[in-house]
Structures are given as C-alpha cells and as structure tokens.
Amino acid sequence: MSDSHLGFDTLAVHAGADPDPATGARQVPIYQTTSYVFRDADHAARLFNLEEVGFIYSRLTNPTVAALANRVAALEGAAGGIACSSGHAAQIMALFPLMGPGCNVVSSSRLYGGTITQFSHTIRRFGWEAKFVDTDDLDAVEAAIDENTRALFCETIANPGGYVTDLDAMAAIADRAGIPLIVDNTTATPWLCRPIDHGATLVVHSATKYLTGNGTVTGGVVVDSGKFDWSASDKFPSLSQPEPAYHGLTFAGLGPMAFTFHSIAIGLRDLGMTMNPQGAHYTLMGIETLGLRMERHVKNARVVAEWLEKDARIDSVTYAGLPSSPYRERAERIVPKGAGALFTVGVKGGYDACVKLVESLKLFSHVANLGDTRSLIIHPASTTHRQLEEDQQVKAGAAPNLVRISIGIEDVQDIIADLDQGLSAATA
Incomplete structure (x- = not known):
C-alpha cells in the first residue's frame, strides 16, 4: 500500500522506515557512524557522481536521519526532505539553493524574533536581503516583490502571536511572480495544516518543537513539494544550470527531487548543517504520537x-x-x-x-x-x-x-x- 493511501497517524508511525534488514529491529536504529563501506570502486564512483542513491558520509546522509526526513515529507505530502541541525539551519538550507548576492526574500513581519534577526542581519553577510511586510496586506506583499526577489516566506501560525496566514493567497502571489513560497509550519505541524496543499513550494520545521515534543532535541527539517519548475526562468541557476562540482549535472533534470538532491549534495556537503542520528531517533519517536x-x-x-x-x-x-x-x-x-x-x-x-x-x-x-x-x-x-x-x-x-x-x-x-x-x- 502506498503512503498516499495511509492516514496521518499511520504515517506518523510507519513512514520513512522498514524493519532493519540486518537485524529485523522494529524501531529505527541509531546508525552512529561517520562513514559507509562501498561495495567496490565503481559503486563509490556512482555514489559520488549522484548516479546512484546511497550512503557516503554522515555529513551528507545517514539512515536514521534519512528516515526522519522521509517521514516528515510523507506527513507533509512532499516529494522529499532534508533533516538538519536546527530550525534556523533549516531556514538557511531552504534559501541557499535559491539566493545569491543581491537577491532578496519577501518575508512576513510577524515571525519568531530569532528569524527576524537572522533575516535582518545574518543573511546580509551572504549578500542577501529580507523585505519585511505585513502578510495581511496582500497588495503590500505583491508590491515588495522585484526582479531580485527569489522567495516569499511566512509562518502558518505566527510565533508568537498565533496569527494565521492566508497561505492560498500567498501562494497565488508567489505563482504570479514565478517564485517559491516557503512556509514555516513549526507551530501548526502537518497535523493541523499541510502548506503544500495550499500551494507552498517548500516547508520548514524546527523539529525542536512539536515534532519531537519533549524538549530533548535541537533539529530542523526542510521538505520540498517537488512541484516547482526551477527551469522556468533564469532566477535559480543553482538548480537550472550545470553544476561544475558534478561534471555539469543539472539538478533540475533530476525531476521532483531536484531541490532535495541539491540540498544534500551541495548544501549539507558545504554548509555542514547536519542533524545527529540520536537527535533524529528521538524526533522519530516523538512523531509517533504527534x-x-x-x-x-x-x-x-x-x-x-x-x-x-x-x-x-x-x-x-x-x-x-x-x-x-x-x-x-x-x-x-x-x-x-x-x-x-x-x-x-x-x-x-x-x-x-x-x-x-x-x-x-x-x-x-x-x-x-x-x-x-x-x-x-x-x-x-x-x-x-x-x-x-x-x-x-x-x-x-x-x-x-x-x-x-x-x-x-x-x-x-x-x-x-x-x-x-x-x-x-x-x-x-
């Protein structure tokens, strides 16, 4: 039975992992390892060339962490996902393939204070900019978008005020501008809302919060709808143009998993915002009762x-x-x-x-x-x-x-x- 036919609580328990093939362990094991043995030289080459999916090094991928990313993706109705070291890391990971020096993100002014600080100050060191707009004023949101805007960003339920964003309206604005809508779904969780169903392209979570639910983990997750056409314009060269580090591979050519593969092969490889497998294990257990x-x-x-x-x-x-x-x-x-x-x-x-x-x-x-x-x-x-x-x-x-x-x-x-x-x- 495919995941698409399963209910939320069933997915929360089962999605993203099968019993361990080596031992039959029912719960997802904690794969506390840095590296993985290749079958032979050709196998290693195929993995490094992104010609075959598998495990290379735990900064990139780890079976426990991958199970978490896949489970959240299933709950959100996404094509793929990436788990990382914190909610703040997830925000940077979401923006990283989209942005470049001189680019901006149009963001809700009603955000968690740490996000406002990150967007107001820290991302400027990358040459990026954030424009803050009251997302209740849809005309102001649309007016803030210019030729250098690469994304809209908002929260489903705003932290701290509990305000609910009109995701359908925001998605319509993003579609007209040819840019993705990124939604922080931390405070709603996919149990209350699946932003992709309302037109979002990317969804980010601080797994530190409701997903884990018990105050033991610092982590983040980004999931991708797989529905955005990254080649429709020249705005997203990281995804639509040949990547020199992979012999001219174009990530957009990989289909619905383009953003996910880029975030692993480039984002986690070079930014190193990796989630640890024990934290992923705790979050997987938390999600079972979400x-x-x-x-x-x-x-x-x-x-x-x-x-x-x-x-x-x-x-x-x-x-x-x-x-x-x-x-x-x-x-x-x-x-x-x-x-x-x-x-x-x-x-x-x-x-x-x-x-x-x-x-x-x-x-x-x-x-x-x-x-x-x-x-x-x-x-x-x-x-x-x-x-x-x-x-x-x-x-x-x-x-x-x-x-x-x-x-x-x-x-x-x-x-x-x-x-x-x-x-x-x-x-x-």
Whole structure:
C-alpha cells in the first residue's frame, strides 16, 4: 500500500522506515557512524557522481536521519526532505539553493524574533536581503516583490502571536511572480495544516518543537513539494544550470527531487548543517504520537484561551480559535482542526506585570521554547524579541505588554489554576 493511501497517524508511525534488514529491529536504529563501506570502486564512483542513491558520509546522509526526513515529507505530502541541525539551519538550507548576492526574500513581519534577526542581519553577510511586510496586506506583499526577489516566506501560525496566514493567497502571489513560497509550519505541524496543499513550494520545521515534543532535541527539517519548475526562468541557476562540482549535472533534470538532491549534495556537503542520528531517533519517536499530542494541545489551548479572554486581569488574547478573533474564519479554512496551542496574552499592568506573571507561575516553565508536552511561558519583549526595536516588537506581535504561552498536555484545570494564581500575584 502506498503512503498516499495511509492516514496521518499511520504515517506518523510507519513512514520513512522498514524493519532493519540486518537485524529485523522494529524501531529505527541509531546508525552512529561517520562513514559507509562501498561495495567496490565503481559503486563509490556512482555514489559520488549522484548516479546512484546511497550512503557516503554522515555529513551528507545517514539512515536514521534519512528516515526522519522521509517521514516528515510523507506527513507533509512532499516529494522529499532534508533533516538538519536546527530550525534556523533549516531556514538557511531552504534559501541557499535559491539566493545569491543581491537577491532578496519577501518575508512576513510577524515571525519568531530569532528569524527576524537572522533575516535582518545574518543573511546580509551572504549578500542577501529580507523585505519585511505585513502578510495581511496582500497588495503590500505583491508590491515588495522585484526582479531580485527569489522567495516569499511566512509562518502558518505566527510565533508568537498565533496569527494565521492566508497561505492560498500567498501562494497565488508567489505563482504570479514565478517564485517559491516557503512556509514555516513549526507551530501548526502537518497535523493541523499541510502548506503544500495550499500551494507552498517548500516547508520548514524546527523539529525542536512539536515534532519531537519533549524538549530533548535541537533539529530542523526542510521538505520540498517537488512541484516547482526551477527551469522556468533564469532566477535559480543553482538548480537550472550545470553544476561544475558534478561534471555539469543539472539538478533540475533530476525531476521532483531536484531541490532535495541539491540540498544534500551541495548544501549539507558545504554548509555542514547536519542533524545527529540520536537527535533524529528521538524526533522519530516523538512523531509517533504527534497526532495524539496535537489533539490534546489544541483542546487545552481552546479552553485556556476562552477562560483568559473573560478574565478582568487580561487586556487581550490572540488565539485565532476564539469566536472574537479576526482570524477565526481564516483559521477554519487553513487549520480546520484547531488554531494550535501558541498565542500571546496582554496583561493589565504592562511590562512589569508580565515579568511578575512569568516569575509567579509554578506549573508553567519559563523557557525559550515552545511545543513541549509541558506548558511554557516567556515574555518575548525581554527575551526572544529583545534584539528588536519596540516598533519591530509590536509588528512581530511581541509588544512589551504581552506574554507568549505554549499550552501543554497537562490537565487543563491545573493549567488554569496556575494562571489564576500567577495573575493574582502579577496584578495585585
């Protein structure tokens, strides 16, 4: 039976790996090895020439890591995938085959603060540029695209604000411009949304978050729809033009796996953003329960958001699943199973009250992470978005009077009780 006929939870357990042919091991083994023995000189040559698929060196490919990439690709409905060392690495890996000096990416202004910093400063060292636009203003998005734009970038559910992006509209703009749409699906996961079904070309994940789900792994994944025609213009020479390092091979000629093969053969080879096999193993185990966990995350988040919205100590709740949310209708179309479990809360008393709330909670963990089984909280303006100017913080949905909460899978009444006592201390 092909993967395309299997349900989500079945794919989460089985996709990407069969029992180990050497031992019969049912769980994907941790292949803790740097290198692989070639059958003979001709076999080695064929691997290095990309004439045969196989394992050469674990900076490029590793059976455990490949199983993870293939499983996420199956869940996302993608042609192929690459697992790498972090979510930030995944973003660079997604852009690397597309960009060049003088090129730009048009990006949502409502992103994780670390991504805004990476796009605002670090990528400039490559000669790349990011143009930040409010993706609710579709005319502004289209106007920002110029002859040097090589991609659109957004999040399905924005971190930290929980805003839902109109992926169908963004994909239509990208199609008209002849460029790929890259979607960070970390906070939604493929259980809530498959961006490729809405027209995305590439999907990136921080596997650190919901995919692993237990705060043990730093990792990232990029998956490719396999549907973009890289040869339709001269904008993507890394994929459409002969590659000198492989005797003139043109990656676009490899078909739907063109981006994936380039990211392994060039990206991982030269950037070295490799995921370790033990981390991949932990993430594979986490994904087995992704559907079960996300169902509980979403159920809890909805109850907590409704309780918070009615509380007199709260100014605002950005959860898109609330009937009062301006994103409710869009959420029902883009993430019909629920609006995730990440959102921000405006606390009366502003910055100081937010800090007191964070310090007063007992069940919630004060950490710079999200998507854990545990409920988590952070004050973005003083931490994850601290490097940004206040106007940038506001545009990113991380104003000084907001805390970001990631609702876990604990008993929901215990979550509410902790927030209740914390708010009492913060607003006394």
